[in-house]
Amino acid sequence: MSLHTYILFVGASFILCLVPGPDMLFLLGRTIAQGRAAGLCAAFGINLGAYIHLLAAITGLSALVLASATAFTAVKWIGAAYLLCLGLGALRSKGGFAFPVGDAKVKALRLIFWQGFLSDVLNPKVALFYVALLPQFISAHDPSPVKHLVALGVTGNMVGIGTSITYVFLAARMTDALRRNQSISSWLTKAMGALFVGLGLKLATEKV
Structure with a gap:
């Protein structure tokens, strides 16, 4: 793999990270509603998930799932149901998501990470x-496709986490005053x- 190819990949990864998607909206939603710590935990959790996808792509598991209509539909519906559960839980909340102190705060942040x-x-x-881009x-x-796939995947994930952290800090700073008001926080x-x-709902109705 040439340096030129690698730089092209870095550029492509950065551009794709700027395109709004479920992950970005998830971490921005956590940041705006709950603050910087929540956003960072969401960002690092998402990044860890990206490494699972990288491992699945290298081992061929992702290709098998995407090739099977049944497996793909199952993953899609599970993901959609999970997001719906998170959303309904937030809608049923009677107040803002201000974090408690001590161990309770650690548990809340750990939950957001996962x-x-x-x-x-x-x-x-x-x-x-x-599966499609790498x-x-x-x-x-x-001569070393697996090694270079891993290098590209790790690079893409590093670009992703850097972009996510930047978004979190910007969003948290812009909305800090809003979260101090209890009614606005709610x-x-x-x-x-x-x-x-x-x-x-969007994930459930989308076709790839």
């Missing part, structure tokens, strides 16, 4: 990204819930 992880892992569009930057005569929570419900 929610981000599952949100990414259960998104078949992410699997399609790794091989485009690997030559058919490459409204933001409801809006986040509606966003997750919308993402779930």
